Amino acid sequence: MPKKIFIQGAIPPEKISDSIAKHQSKTEIGGHSIFLGQIRADEVDGKAVTAIEYTAYEEMAEKEIDKIREEAFEKFDLTCAHIYHSLGKIQAGELCFFVFTSSAHRKAAREANQFLVDEIKERVPIFGKEIFEDETHQWKVNR
Amino acid sequence: MKITIKYFGVIAEEAGKTEEVLELDSDDIDVEFLKDHCFSKYSLSDTKSIQVAVNQNMGASGPLQDGDEVAFLPPFSGG
Numbered sequence: 001m002p003k004k005i006f007i008q009g010a011i012p013p014e015k016i017s018d019s020i021a022k023h024q025s026k027t028e029i030g031g032h033s034i035f036l037g038q039i040r041a042d043e044v045d046g047k048a049v050t051a052i053e054y055t056a057y058e059e060m061a062e063k064e065i066d067k068i069r070e071e072a073f074e075k076f077d078l079t080c081a082h083i084y085h086s087l088g089k090i091q092a093g094e095l096c097f098f099v100f101t102s103s104a105h106r107k108a109a110r111e112a113n114q115f116l117v118d119e120i121k122e123r124v125p126i127f128g129k130e131i132f133e134d135e136t137h138q139w140k141v142n143r
Numbered sequence: 144m145k146i147t148i149k150y151f152g153v154i155a156e157e158a159g160k161t162e163e164v165l166e167l168d169s170d171d172i173d174v175e176f177l178k179d180h181c182f183s184k185y186s187l188s189d190t191k192s193i194q195v196a197v198n199q200n201m202g203a204s205g206p207l208q209d210g211d212e213v214a215f216l217p218p219f220s221g222g
Binding site for chain 2: 037054055056057059060061063085096097117120121122123124125126127128129139140141142
């Protein structure tokens with residue numbers, strides 16, 4: 001059973017501090033690495049992005065993220081890894097992606113975090129619709 | 144045979160639906176045929192960038208089985 005990845009709406013900042021707090025009992029950890037994706041108010045042809053609406057092929061996305069997570073555990077000396085991604089409409093400035101890796105030492109935590117973020121962006125069927133201030137939209141393309 | 148088709152992102156928008164079930168007379172249908180069929184049915188604009196998953200496996204090709212789930216996926220843009 002894949003882990004629950006998707007959160008309806010923005011990721012509340014409290015979720016990050018709660019996650020950190022939950023790891024205080026795991027005293028074999030020496031370093032955490034955290035990536036937070038935030039909705040950027042890009043400007044396209046003079047119009048600002050006000051929100052991104054995310055949809056996903058959820059069953060496939062959860063399986064693929066599980067696979068990527070397993071790859072990360074094989075490649076790096078990780079204690080744990082947690083991944084969350086938003087679905088639905090997320091306003092500019094809000095958080096939509098949270099990747100949290102922990103290890104005995106900083107290097108593995110950092111490298112695994114970067115690996116997870118990059119692979120998820122490339123391999124997971126999640127789709128972002130950028131919504132502009134005048135209610136028009138365009139489909140986001142990852143760079 | 145019966146095939147469930149799922150559409151996502153800009154493809155769902157152009158097709159005007161996120162899912163449909165096709166009942167096909169022939170049992171001899173492959174991924175390529177289904178792609179052509181759906182791409183022309185909905186006049187999809189950017190067919191080159193579309194990836195196909197069969198039963199949630201990417202890059203599938205060849206014959207389809209009764210009950211398969213085929214997904215048409217535009218470029219991914221998570222994160």
